[in-house]
Amino acid sequence: MSTPSVLPQDESVPPLPAGISPAPLAPAPAGRRRSLPRLLFVFCAVLAGVLGGTRALPLDPDDFLLFALGMFLGMNLQVLATLLYGRLSGLATVWLSVGVGRWLGSTVRGGRLVTFRSLPLILVNACMVVVARPGLRRRMWCGAVLTVLTELLVAALLVAAGGPVAYLGWGVAVLAVLTSTVRPGRATTQAWRLFRLPFGQEEQRLAEWLHDPASLAAARAAAAGRVDLLRAALDGAEPSDAPRRQAMTAVLALAEGRCADAARTAAALRERSQAPTLRTGALQLYACAIADGIAAGHWRAEEAMPTFSAALAALRAEAPAAAVRGTDLAAMEALFAGRAGQAERLAAQAASVAPDVLSRARALLTQSAAHTVAGHPALAPAPLARAQALSPTLRVRR
Numbered sequence: 040m041s042t043p044s045v046l047p048q049d050e051s052v053p054p055l056p057a058g059i060s061p062a063p064l065a066p067a068p069a070g071r072r073r074s075l076p077r078l079l080f081v082f083c084a085v086l087a088g089v090l091g092g093t094r095a096l097p098l099d100p101d102d103f104l105l106f107a108l109g110m111f112l113g114m115n116l117q118v119l120a121t122l123l124y125g126r127l128s129g130l131a132t133v134w135l136s137v138g139v140g141r142w143l144g145s146t147v148r149g150g151r152l153v154t155f156r157s158l159p160l161i162l163v164n165a166c167m168v169v170v171a172r173p174g175l176r177r178r179m180w181c182g183a184v185l186t187v188l189t190e191l192l193v194a195a196l197l198v199a200a201g202g203p204v205a206y207l208g209w210g211v212a213v214l215a216v217l218t219s220t221v222r223p224g225r226a227t228t229q230a231w232r233l234f235r236l237p238f239g240q241e242e243q244r245l246a247e248w249l250h251d252p253a254s255l256a257a258a259r260a261a262a263a264g265r266v267d268l269l270r271a272a273l274d275g276a277e278p279s280d281a282p283r284r285q286a287m288t289a290v291l292a293l294a295e296g297r298c299a300d301a302a303r304t305a306a307a308l309r310e311r312s313q314a315p316t317l318r319t320g321a322l323q324l325y326a327c328a329i330a331d332g333i334a335a336g337h338w339r340a341e342e343a344m345p346t347f348s349a350a351l352a353a354l355r356a357e358a359p360a361a362a363v364r365g366t367d368l369a370a371m372e373a374l375f376a377g378r379a380g381q382a383e384r385l386a387a388q389a390a391s392v393a394p395d396v397l398s399r400a401r402a403l404l405t406q407s408a409a410h411t412v413a414g415h416p417a418l419a420p421a422p423l424a425r426a427q428a429l430s431p432t433l434r435v436r437r
Contacts, residue, residue, distance in 0.1 A: 050337060051342075052343045053299055053302035053306060053346075057310050061349045109197070109208060109209060109211045110210040112211055113212075118165060119162075120186040122165055122167075129169060129172045131170045131250065131255055132151055132165050133152075133166040133255075134259075136163070139157075139160055139164060140156045141158075141391045142390070142391050142393060145396060150259050151262075168258065171251055176242045183232035183233045187229070187233070190215035191212065218230075225314075225315075247312055248283070249281065249282075250283045251281060253273060253275070253279070253287075254283040254284050254286075264400055267432045270291055273287060273291060282312060285308050285311075288304055289304035289308060289324050294397065294435070298332035299337065301324065301325075301331075302328035305324035315357070319358050319361070319362075322357075323363075323366055326347060326366075329343055334436060334437050335436040336436075367405040370405045374409055379409050382405070382409035383406060383410060386422075387406055397433070400426040404435055407422040
């Protein structure tokens, strides 16, 4: 990791977002609402197993396996239906993933990143965002209804076919009911679109999720690792203080190595955001900016590390399972703490499961730095070369 001999004298560490204590925080236990989908899934699986085992339901092990496969089929069907009805629903695709798991390769088609993964459990996965279109409330509700109807129609056809295939249909049906009923109070979920969005002032909650054309183009460019196109998308648009435009401005500053700008913009975004997912995402951006500033020597480690540690502690307290997902934050934390061997492993893991090119390139840069610090300089050039090939215009220093 490079540390310039002369540090900027006019730049202090950007303060933590409002509401975050500089003191270490203990991870908060997951709340009941956060764990509800998993609890429902486990309850249904256990109930089916118990009833099958006691012959209260005519289930044998093969039937139960078909039922479980039906739920996986339902997951795939829901993604495909969402993609099919996406434009009608007021949604747009940022990136696609074929399979899940470890990164095998990627390409860009139609301006959208397509990655290939090692496990075909979910045939196609997608990152979809809400776009500003006329009649958005009606569009999103109709899209959710069509998605559920498609799932239930396929389930009904499979059940009507009879025999072992019927258990596939029941699995599809159960998955459709689960995803249509959990988290109805969280904006953008399928349950919220079905049962909350059509009524009252719920549509106002979409404002912080909306992508204008410039924000959408910038998000696609960032996913593909094209920092030059990310800047072009933002520079070529009319100025806006919309939340998603502000988020992409922070991403651009981070990719261009302007750590202080990125941290301040991410902190401001965090303070204005309401949705828990968006607040967590903004805090991740802030923590990445502080980590990059320390690694590049913009701030002295003894001055910036308390801020970085507090941001990570806040992330883990808010979302223990997803605090550093999709980032190299855990690897950077280990590297700063002198645990270079652990940093090597964490950076390699972050690179293998990165959601997009920009995240993967950042993790590969961290892996290269960790190899050097760990006393394995011969291993450092390979991840560095891969990072530069993935995102030639990325200006992150390690």
